[in-house]
Amino acid sequence: MLGLGIGVHEAGYLYCTPWLPTLSEPGVGHFIWFLAPLIDLVLFILLGLMMGWLAGVRGVPSPRTQLILARTLIGLAGVHVAWLLKLGPRRGTEVELGSGLTTTLLGFALAFVLARLVTSLAGRRATKAFEAAGHWSTRAVAGILSVIAVLLLIGLGIDSSGEFTVAPAARANSSPAAGLPNIVLISLDTVRADHLSVYGYARPTTPVLERLARRGTLFENATAPSSWTLPSHATVFTGLLPHQHGAMWLYPLDPSVRTMAEVLASLGYETAGFNANIHYGQRMWGIAQGFGIYRDDSETLRHNFAATLLGRVVAQPLYQQLIRNDLMERRNAGELNRQVIRWLEGGPRHPFFLFVNYLDAHHPYLAPPPFDGRFGKLSAAAIAGVDAMRGTRVPPPLPPDLHKSLIAGYDNSLAYLDDQVGRLLDAIARLPDGANTIIIVTADHGEAFGEHGPYGHEWTLHRELVHVPLILAGPGIPEGLRIAHVARTRELFPTVLDLASGDRFPLRYSSLRRFWTAGYRPTPWDDAVISELIPNTGPAHRLAYVSLLTSEWQYIHGSDGDVELYRWPTDPQEKTNLADSPEYQQTVREMQQRVTELLSLSLPPWRQPDYFAALGGALSAHDVLFSAALQTNRPSGPRRIGTSQALFSPDSPVRLRQLSPSEEELINSLPYR
Numbered sequence: 001m002l003g004l005g006i007g008v009h010e011a012g013y014l015y016c017t018p019w020l021p022t023l024s025e026p027g028v029g030h031f032i033w034f035l036a037p038l039i040d041l042v043l044f045i046l047l048g049l050m051m052g053w054l055a056g057v058r059g060v061p062s063p064r065t066q067l068i069l070a071r072t073l074i075g076l077a078g079v080h081v082a083w084l085l086k087l088g089p090r091r092g093t094e095v096e097l098g099s100g101l102t103t104t105l106l107g108f109a110l111a112f113v114l115a116r117l118v119t120s121l122a123g124r125r126a127t128k129a130f131e132a133a134g135h136w137s138t139r140a141v142a143g144i145l146s147v148i149a150v151l152l153l154i155g156l157g158i159d160s161s162g163e164f165t166v167a168p169a170a171r172a173n174s175s176p177a178a179g180l181p182n183i184v185l186i187s188l189d190t191v192r193a194d195h196l197s198v199y200g201y202a203r204p205t206t207p208v209l210e211r212l213a214r215r216g217t218l219f220e221n222a223t224a225p226s227s228w229t230l231p232s233h234a235t236v237f238t239g240l241l242p243h244q245h246g247a248m249w250l251y252p253l254d255p256s257v258r259t260m261a262e263v264l265a266s267l268g269y270e271t272a273g274f275n276a277n278i279h280y281g282q283r284m285w286g287i288a289q290g291f292g293i294y295r296d297d298s299e300t301l302r303h304n305f306a307a308t309l310l311g312r313v314v315a316q317p318l319y320q321q322l323i324r325n326d327l328m329e330r331r332n333a334g335e336l337n338r339q340v341i342r343w344l345e346g347g348p349r350h351p352f353f354l355f356v357n358y359l360d361a362h363h364p365y366l367a368p369p370p371f372d373g374r375f376g377k378l379s380a381a382a383i384a385g386v387d388a389m390r391g392t393r394v395p396p397p398l399p400p401d402l403h404k405s406l407i408a409g410y411d412n413s414l415a416y417l418d419d420q421v422g423r424l425l426d427a428i429a430r431l432p433d434g435a436n437t438i439i440i441v442t443a444d445h446g447e448a449f450g451e452h453g454p455y456g457h458e459w460t461l462h463r464e465l466v467h468v469p470l471i472l473a474g475p476g477i478p479e480g481l482r483i484a485h486v487a488r489t490r491e492l493f494p495t496v497l498d499l500a501s502g503d504r505f506p507l508r509y510s511s512l513r514r515f516w517t518a519g520y521r522p523t524p525w526d527d528a529v530i531s532e533l534i535p536n537t538g539p540a541h542r543l544a545y546v547s548l549l550t551s552e553w554q555y556i557h558g559s560d561g562d563v564e565l566y567r568w569p570t571d572p573q574e575k576t577n578l579a580d581s582p583e584y585q586q587t588v589r590e591m592q593q594r595v596t597e598l599l600s601l602s603l604p605p606w607r608q609p610d611y612f613a614a615l616g617g618a619l620s621a622h623d624v625l626f627s628a629a630l631q632t633n634r635p636s637g638p639r640r641i642g643t644s645q646a647l648f649s650p651d652s653p654v655r656l657r658q659l660s661p662s663e664e665e666l667i668n669s670l671p672y673r
Helices: 002-016 031-055 063-087 097-122 124-134 138-161 207-214 229-238 260-266 301-307 309-322 333-345 380-387 400-429 489-501 512-516 582-600 609-618 621-625 628-633 661-669
Strands: 182-188 216-223 270-275 293-295 352-358 437-442 470-473 481-488 529-533 545-549 554-558 563-566
Touching: 002 031, 002 063, 031 063, 031 301, 031 309, 063 097, 063 309, 182 229, 182 400, 182 489, 207 216, 207 400, 207 437, 207 470, 216 512, 229 260, 229 489, 260 270, 260 352, 260 489, 270 333, 301 309, 333 352, 333 400, 352 400, 380 400, 400 437, 437 489, 481 489, 481 512, 481 529, 489 512, 529 582, 529 609, 545 582, 545 609, 554 582, 554 609, 563 582, 582 609
Parallel strands: 182 352, 182 437, 216 481, 270 293, 270 352
Antiparallel strands: 216 470, 437 470, 529 545, 545 554, 554 563
16 A cells, blocks of 8 residues: 555656646646556555565564564655655656665655654554554455556556547637638658758658659748747747747747647637657647647656656666667657547548647657668667767767768658658548648758757757758649748748638738749848747856848857858858858848847747847847837838737637738738738
């Protein structure tokens, strides 16, 4: 029974304690209420049996010996609680030996002393209780515990059975207009465009995407708003830059912001999201806002097991050492597809909006067979080499053989991912109205392999991290078109609503549809793509960045004052920094002025102004946030960043904000609404 009590405590702690104080939801699901008690019940049964066997080697243990054994088990329970509190609901499994030993001894000592104190105060009553307990047969105790274990298993099964049951309130809240297309948004987590054969890469990594591009439109120079998952996805779903929607390392997406899923639901769409990102894809970060169905790792059995103390301290390290150098709860594209296709075959109401985020191109790049050797084998030494660099801004480069192996592993993962995207597209094509479906494929960010120092992502805003794929195909989208002009994935928010609303919302001026509209001519507004970043590093090393991409330049400004300028059309790998060249100083000043102007003219509220630290003193909080003159004298109009979001009322339900006569006149005067 002690194990059962410990398990209930662990489940309650994990379920009621968010990963961070800024989050309102836990990182586990209802599974944990059955799983943690079951695991700890079995664990303490085994501990009790082992201790009882050791104590009974010379015969039946006396009541006094049983009392000592009980105190010892309570001491072990204290160790369990101490480790749980030490690790917290989110912290990793790696701890220093000295620190772990201190935690173990302290937890055991406190619990053992407390048990001894209580039983000593109880005196003879405690001894009599153990004498009475001795009369219980082993079979009776085993029977009771077996019944409890079976009940927990049944509860676990029931909790996981109604996976796709949707409450009526979660359904779309208005009647759909006839003929509206289904919309499928596929995000390829951590996929850089220049490693895709559809973008000219030498290896045939993406034959499926090549076929998709032939029946749709491909943007050759699409840019992500940041170089890691949460702010990029939040931007795609809201049309806002990171400093506007507020999502970053410690903060979820602000719930007052309207999301793509919310607006589509108001149009009558059934909305569903399936996200394989283990951390920042979970609903607690606000990404699930507006989805009637949202499936992330918090509701998987493996994730909940990995969140338990036994999973983190014992199972996960053993899994990495003996089976696979990865997190054991991570789902590959095949597993995610089975869940998505099951939902599709279950008959979602039409039209539907489906969001799928695959994680297979993310480190450690372990593609399953037969793709694990498609372009060469990924060595364990290469993975270990990158792991050793974590937390290092300027690591030493990998040896050439390990670097080659790492690239092969990444490309293998892309090939596997492409194959699974094809399986999903085939399932969509089999639907009765599959032909009336718009497919959008993009990525939240790319991946670096030491081109500018770091490996992975999250550190900088160079092209290998923000140049991402963007392909659209479906009714109303030209076939075989490739658009070379720079584009923003931030504009997927107005684009999706534009394609889905039947011209109900005046969004065409910021929709990507303008690029394939007859007579379109790019404007200066189109030639400016902003990206923002605050890396997840310690305060001593935290540098914020902002970048501006135009048709000619990539400009990067760091909060330490460092400036980079690249002429990316002729230097796509950004090897030559022109910022210090005397002949380009005027260009540097113009780019900095343009960045400052664009950010200062972005629509408030600015929920995370820390991003402005990237410009140092160029854009102070006083000048931007608290200057009444600047706030009141700002020009109005759709060219301000965030105007698409401003069309919607912050009140519920989602509806169009009433435009002023001047705003309506301005929007209607635009040639490409």
